[in-house]
Amino acid sequence: MMTPRLNLCAATAIVSLCLTACGGQTNSPDKSAFSAPPPNQAQGAPVSFNGARNKYRITLNGTSVSVIDTTGAEPARTANLTDKLSFTDVSVDLSLSAVLAQSTETQLRSLIELYIAFFNRVPDAEGMHYWLQQMLDGKSLSQVADSFYAAGKLYPDLTGYSDSLSNAEFVKILYKNVLGRSGSSAPTVTEIDYWANDIQSGRQSRSSVVIAMLASARSLVNDPSVGWVTRLLNNKINVGRFLSIEQGLSYLNPNDNISKSIATAALITADDTEQALLGLPVEDSAFSLSKTVPSMPSLNSVTAGNASLTLNFSAPARNGGSPITSYNATCSVNGIATTKSGSLSPIVLTGLSNGSSYSCSIKALNNQGESDASNALTGTPTNSSSSFKLTSSAGVDGAAMAADYTCDGTGSSIPLSWTNAPSGTKEFALLMTTLPGDGTTKWNWVLYNIPATTTSLSKDSFGVGVTGVGSDGPIAAYQAPCSQGPGAKVYTLTLYALSSSPTLPSSGAITGSVIRDAIANITLASANINLSFTRTAMTGSSAACVMVRNSLNASNTGYASVSCDANYAYVSSLGIANHTMMNGITATNLQVPTVQKFNGAYGWKIPLNPAVVATTTSAVDGPIGVAINGVPIFNPCKQGGCQNGDTKVLGELDICNGHAGRADDYHYHAAPTCVMAAKPSSYWDTHPVGWALDGFAIYGYNNADGKVAPRDSICGGNTDTVSNGPGGYAYHVTDASPYVLSCFRGTPSPDLANQSSKYSPMRQPPVTPFTVSNMTLSTDPSDGYAVLQFTSAKTFVTNEVGNDSYTNLAGTYKIRYKTLSGADLAAALAVTKNVGKSMCWAFQFQNASGTTTQPNITYCR
Numbered sequence: 125m126m127t128p129r130l131n132l133c134a135a136t137a138i139v140s141l142c143l144t145a146c147g148g149q150t151n152s153p154d155k156s157a158f159s160a161p162p163p164n165q166a167q168g169a170p171v172s173f174n175g176a177r178n179k180y181r182i183t184l185n186g187t188s189v190s191v192i193d194t195t196g197a198e199p200a201r202t203a204n205l206t207d208k209l210s211f212t213d214v215s216v217d218l219s220l221s222a223v224l225a226q227s228t229e230t231q232l233r234s235l236i237e238l239y240i241a242f243f244n245r246v247p248d249a250e251g252m253h254y255w256l257q258q259m260l261d262g263k264s265l266s267q268v269a270d271s272f273y274a275a276g277k278l279y280p281d282l283t284g285y286s287d288s289l290s291n292a293e294f295v296k297i298l299y300k301n302v303l304g305r306s307g308s309s310a311p312t313v314t315e316i317d318y319w320a321n322d323i324q325s326g327r328q329s330r331s332s333v334v335i336a337m338l339a340s341a342r343s344l345v346n347d348p349s350v351g352w353v354t355r356l357l358n359n360k361i362n363v364g365r366f367l368s369i370e371q372g373l374s375y376l377n378p379n380d381n382i383s384k385s386i387a388t389a390a391l392i393t394a395d396d397t398e399q400a401l402l403g404l405p406v407e408d409s410a411f412s413l414s415k416t417v418p419s420m421p422s423l424n425s426v427t428a429g430n431a432s433l434t435l436n437f438s439a440p441a442r443n444g445g446s447p448i449t450s451y452n453a454t455c456s457v458n459g460i461a462t463t464k465s466g467s468l469s470p471i472v473l474t475g476l477s478n479g480s481s482y483s484c485s486i487k488a489l490n491n492q493g494e495s496d497a498s499n500a501l502t503g504t505p506t507n508s509s510s511s512f513k514l515t516s517s518a519g520v521d522g523a524a525m526a527a528d529y530t531c532d533g534t535g536s537s538i539p540l541s542w543t544n545a546p547s548g549t550k551e552f553a554l555l556m557t558t559l560p561g562d563g564t565t566k567w568n569w570v571l572y573n574i575p576a577t578t579t580s581l582s583k584d585s586f587g588v589g590v591t592g593v594g595s596d597g598p599i600a601a602y603q604a605p606c607s608q609g610p611g612a613k614v615y616t617l618t619l620y621a622l623s624s625s626p627t628l629p630s631s632g633a634i635t636g637s638v639i640r641d642a643i644a645n646i647t648l649a650s651a652n653i654n655l656s657f658t659r660t661a662m663t664g665s666s667a668a669c670v671m672v673r674n675s676l677n678a679s680n681t682g683y684a685s686v687s688c689d690a691n692y693a694y695v696s697s698l699g700i701a702n703h704t705m706m707n708g709i710t711a712t713n714l715q716v717p718t719v720q721k722f723n724g725a726y727g728w729k730i731p732l733n734p735a736v737v738a739t740t741t742s743a744v745d746g747p748i749g750v751a752i753n754g755v756p757i758f759n760p761c762k763q764g765g766c767q768n769g770d771t772k773v774l775g776e777l778d779i780c781n782g783h784a785g786r787a788d789d790y791h792y793h794a795a796p797t798c799v800m801a802a803k804p805s806s807y808w809d810t811h812p813v814g815w816a817l818d819g820f821a822i823y824g825y826n827n828a829d830g831k832v833a834p835r836d837s838i839c840g841g842n843t844d845t846v847s848n849g850p851g852g853y854a855y856h857v858t859d860a861s862p863y864v865l866s867c868f869r870g871t872p873s874p875d876l877a878n879q880s881s882k883y884s885p886m887r888q889p890p891v892t893p894f895t896v897s898n899m900t901l902s903t904d905p906s907d908g909y910a911v912l913q914f915t916s917a918k919t920f921v922t923n924e925v926g927n928d929s930y931t932n933l934a935g936t937y938k939i940r941y942k943t944l945s946g947a948d949l950a951a952a953l954a955v956t957k958n959v960g961k962s963m964c965w966a967f968q969f970q971n972a973s974g975t976t977t978q979p980n981i982t983y984c985r
Contacts, residue, residue, distance in 0.1 A: 691731065
């Protein structure tokens with residue numbers, strides 16, 4: 125929790141600002157603080173163009189500019205630096221350059237900060253022009269702040285300000301705008317009262333509190349727990365600087381200036397400005413009305429060595445209009461700083477003290493000066509004779525890895541081993557990153573809560589630790605490298621030894637940047653290895669592979685990824701849907717849905733070049749394909765063949781036509797209706813809902829023309845023309861058995877014959893299938909356990925290990941189960957019978973009143 129900051133008016137650097145904030149009030153609020161400023165008298169007549177700003181290239185030529193229509197629709201034109209360029213979406217205030225030449229960096233930054241603090245918006249060029257001129261004419265920052273607040277009260281619906289606004293409510297708005305604290309990170313009553321009491325007592329005005337809180341935000345830059353506050357503020361400043369000062373942009377009317385600049389600010393996070401920048405109406409990033417210092421770079425990792433620290437970092441999002449000339453890396457301990465310059469990442473600082481914890485950051489330099497410091501990370505140099513070391517059978521440090529670990533192969537995760545973890549290690553975290561051509565950090569693998577007893581991860585590691593979301597989300601999985609640019613790309617795998625478990629947000633995706641920030645202050649040591657890959661065959665980008673990948677991207681009921689070699693698409697998933705599961709089943713053997721190892725080389729193999737063959741292959745039982753959400757599709761028969769019954773007819777399927785099988789695996793036996801419900805029914809006429817194991821696509825009920833799909837007497841498909849799938853043959857779902865297909869018209873992948881190797885049952889079926897009612901699967905919010913609840917009208921007998929039995933009278937029961945992690949998982953895997961396994965679940969069996977009906981037990985696979 126952030127504690128209240130000291131009264132910053134006592135700080136010498138801002139005493140004058142705090143004092144003068146008490147004066148400078150005006151009786152006629154100036155709306156230009158929030159919307160459009162008065163016309164700039166020095167500005168020439170607008171030079172109008174017929175297209176949007178991003179269709180033109182602007183080049184500075186001394187005291188004039190040339191404007192070229194990149195589409196060729198208009199001839200090149202010249203304008204003076206006193207003119208305003210008017211496009212169909214925005215204007216460019218060229219006359220701002222004269223004011224910028226007279227303004228200091230402090231004035232520019234302070235003014236942008238006021239826009240952020242009062243309105244949580246980035247400034248437009250015309251507003252900056254007006255207020256910079258006011259400051260050059262003698263108006264103080266405090267007086268400008270007073271004008272901003274007065275203007276904000278004229279727009280209460282947008283700002284929340286009004287004459288009746290309490291001091292406490294005003295402070296809450298500032299915490300949100302300046303410090304990014306709202307919702308779960310909202311300020312405490314104590315924090316609010318600190319500032320509100322200052323205003324109430326007259327020690328500060330509302331405007332001076334804004335200035336003081338901005339100073340407080342800047343002071344947090346090296347705080348490992350709340351340094352994100354400074355990064356968020358700096359990122360908003362950098363985007364505001366780019367839009368208004370570098371590009372000179374304003375929208376064409378006050379409403380757009382307000383609403384669009386607020387929307388831009390809302391896209392900025394402590395770790396990312398890219399989404400905000402992509403939304404701006406300009407692609408001509410080479411143009412800059414005024415050259416400035418770069419935006420701050422991003423420090424990705426600090427790796428310890430013998431008396432040394434290696435800093436890996438990403439280039440800043442903006443270079444300020446001038447090339448980056450160098451970077452300054454600084455690591456400090458006890459007030460003593462060690463700095464080293466370099467032109468590229470990484471930078472290695474040597475001569476450090478082993479065993480001392482250093483706080484490190486990076487600054488970028490161009491010919492205008494030095495950027496703000498990056499986020500701070502800690503590192504502790506360690507004697508190399510006992511150093512923490514990470515290795516891989518995929519290659520030595522700096523070697524090229526095989527295509528199998530990328531989207532041009534099976535997409536398998538990289539095998540790793542490590543030694544000499546520091547004493548006191550409670551768990552590990554792993555981050556795999558690369559730096560694409562745009563200089564941003566891309567996260568390929570995010571893995572945390574790795575037990576301290578772990579010393580390796582196998583190829584296609586499964587169940588060890590918790591997987592976060594990489595940059596190609598939303599799937600929480602290893603995201604195989606699949607660079608789009610030419611040449612070799614270097615992938616850095618960094619393993620962190622942690623002194624405790626990281627504190628993570630209770631909601632939202634756990635991304636690489638979230639883990640990086642959460643472990644910054646609990647990292648005992650880190651070790652890394654760099655592996656490279658150059659795409660040559662590009663099988664992961666083949667037309668057939670992209671067709672499968674695009675179909676998977678349409679799912680919002682579970683997520684799968686795909687990598688491709690020359691022959692197969694490997695569909696990787698956990699085999700779990702995020703739609704309702706198990707609800708409505710009336711006959712069951714009490715298996716439950718759990719995640720499965722369908723990743724990398726264990727993914728579902730879908731032939732990329734299917735062809736109709738003369739001899740069909742039967743589909744007696746087991747998997748026949750995979751839905752686009754990564755959940756397998758089985759034929760309708762019970763295990764052993766259709767003579768044992770149709771699962772749908774027997775009532776063994778839920779409302780989505782799925783259930784849990786003998787490996788506690790979830791799969792469909794008929795049309796995956798809940799997957800299809802997420803789109804209009806006509807969508808599935810032309811888009812696959814799944815893929816059969818022979819490589820042909822599975823569509824909805826109709827052909828591409830919207831008519832009910834005919835089914836031939838061979839395998840139940842047809843040869844009609846399809847979209848978004850391979851030609852030659854296609855399957856369509858129906859509501860009549862066999863629901864999808866009766867045989868394979870093409871040659872199935874090895875997964876059909878080897879289906880038993882895809883599953884690893886962790887227990888015997890606990891009961892012979894029997895009749896139930898009111899079955900539901902939910903999550904207990906109090907402890908995270910999944911709860912399978914059902915009612916039986918008759919007595920039934922269950923078992924836990926096969927040779928025991930438990931008699932249960934008629935009534936309602938609950939099977940509660942939960943995936944183990946951390947110390948609980950380590951303890952379970954230490955049991956002799958679980959050697960060689962990687963994932964465990966705790967099971968509890970209760971009746972409706974919560975009474976235990978059979979012993980709790982842990983199952984592992």
